[in-house]
Amino acid sequence: MKADQRSHGLWQASAPPDPVCERLQGPVQADVAVIGAGFTGLSAALHLAQAGVRVVVLEGAQIGFGGSGRNVGLVNAGLWLEPEALLKTLGAHYGGRLLHLLSGAPAAVYELVAQHRMDCQAVQTGTLHCAVGAGGLRNIRKRWRQWQDLGAPVEWLNQTQVAAATGTTAYAGALLDRRAGTLQPLAYVRGLARAAITAGARIYEQSAVRRVEDGRTHWVLQTQDGEVLAPWVIVATNAYTSEVWPDLPAELVRLPYFNVATQPLDAALRAQILPGGQGAWDTRSVLSSYRFDQAGRLVFGSVGALRERGRAIHTAWAQRALQHLFPALRHVQFDYEWYGWIGMTSDAVPRLHQLGRQVLSFSGYNGRGIAPGTVFGRELAHLILGRIKVEDLPLPVSPLKPVPCKPVKEAVYEYGAQLAHLVGARSVQGQRRS
Template sequence: MITGQSHGLWGATASLPPPTLRLADESVVDVAIVGAGYTGLSTALHLGQRGVSTVVVEANEIGSGAAGRASGMVNAGLWVMPAALREALGPVYGRRMLNLLRYSPRTVFDIIEKYDIQCEAKRVGTIHCAAGRKGVAEIEERARQWQALGAPIHILSRDETAAKTGTKAFALSLLDLRAGTIQPLSYVRGLANVAIACGAQVFTHSPVETIIRDRGNWRLKTQGGSILAKWVLLSTDVYTAGIAPELRAGQVVLPFFHVATAPLSPDLRHSILPEGHGAWDTRTPMTAFRKDDAGRLIIGSVGALRGTGTIIHRSWARRRIRALFPQLGKVELEHAWYGRIGTTSDHLPRLHALGDNMIALTGFNGRGIAPGTLFGRELAGYIVGDTAADELFLPFSPAEEAPLRALKEGYYELGAQVAHLPPLN
């Protein structure tokens, strides 16, 4: 359920979702999609445009998983640099993925503009800030690799970075003009509205309990009804429960939290990210920061707001805000929330075939908005036969258990708390 604790500022300010019902009878369709996030709803939208009968079934509410909790930065590419992506995927898939993702934010903003989705969209770019000497080297290399591919990437000097961010904490930064920001929960709800308008059915509060073969098709059973479909797309990522445990087991969960201040005064609001950019730095753990339309400052980092983490991370956020933006003085934190990011060993997504005509896409590694929307379009093309399996953006791979998964997850949650403790005097 979407509450203030689960979705914070986004839940409080998002546009209303489309009216939906629980699945209560049998639906017979071409495609069943499990999960109402970016990828699931984008796939449904693009299938609907082709006249393919589609049902999206969601265990909770639209955007209740990672899609509704994200920072809302619409970035191009993935976390890894282009050269690392090519090395991991090989020359064919590496080139294909880079070509696909190079201008992926355009897909998001074009959908927003075409269908008039009200989600505080700002197509002004994002800023990746260099922290320390190592961060400077990382930013310079990242810029070099993207510029070699013709991307509109610019290195900003210390003074230019300070002018665009409002903080003097960084030696330089990378401005990516392809990117931007959105209100993520409003965007995913807008996708649902568009998918429904294109003919898809969306059912919420209808967790799938079993998926079985039935006369050459797939039958998805919920407590209240069932769906008989030729194709199934599982788009639940690390929020998968029960039906395909291998999808959750194949990833290491990284907790990520956000806090948001009360709306800043007009003068202070203009002193921070005056052009509306979203930003993050190269620190470990990272700091992400942006504003919403009401002038609230939003700051996020690795960590879970539970147990001792609640106090530690909120206190860190106040200190970090003071360090970055001393002009603010003492600030009031109005909202706080956190969620889970599914990570893979090489920081690349995974495409799985779990049976005949049953596929799953996982492992967005914190880059779900633009890639998720774009991958949904590509998966729709594959399902209808426009794209062959060997023409997809990723090869199909088996779902495998992530090594030392539980140990790593505990380490990340505890390690984030240690990293966010106040320094010893």
């Protein structure tokens, strides 16, 4: 992680140091074993440890190695789906419950940040979902009406207002969601880890689970140098799941997403772009997102993997796209670049799976991991503590369904994004010449 500059980029460079965690050596016993030190697993570990439960977290690499330490850092409410689409997909019972939970999920994140004094650049001034063209405008208006009907504090911005809010005239309108905000994701996940350790949880890094056995009264999780015995297991590995549970990664299509970060911008430029401190993303199918970090770097991202030919294509496109949005950035250079993988489900709704007796997993965040992962981990802790039942969780338990033609679909995401950015780069060049 620390040796690969394209794995965590700016976040690795600007996050507080991670807690010192050893590799698991020998056998240990616990009440709950958590696999994966990301938002979901560490939130569960924190809430369980605070209640006096013996928790062991096993991380195959380092804390925040997966999507939790690589994403753009937008703390959004809800899912990618519109509220009515979610209700249609899950039904009124679970759909209504999930909407209510995720509407308040950003607040839960910022409460944890404040409670544990996490140094993670947390800013709760909202996010902007920006409409590109007539189709994007219709989509944003529909989302705005649906969230308003649910009483959410969302605002519609017209073309003039969104130009003032973003610093560009590229958008036809926007949805401003006051519940949301931004943070430094790797710093936040390390903050969760510190809080969990302080509460009594034990976290082991470089301790990938290689084998799982059912001991009837407990599960045996074997790593290279040790094993954990625990009656409960939480699998919180999402798009970075190993083959220990082969059917779990088989149902997720991995979508690559990259970010670049500029040099720190001067005060004059900083005042022109996103002056309200929000993060933003647009309605394009191959979307773009951007926000500032604490040092005044503009973090800009889109779909794509920074490897092989894709690295040159995506970074060149990012530079041209930023110049198109903000002409004053025509000479700006990128100091950092990095990418990771998003776990996508067939209907854009996360999954709750029971992988065995007292073995539970949430996965498939579809690019919305920070707030949902935090509250889903908390809900799993409440279940294990006996405060709720399985049927009280925000999603129904669903069977594992491998995605047909998964390698083909993943290739379409990766190489389709390259094609879109090649065409997009030419389009931007043509606009600049005209």
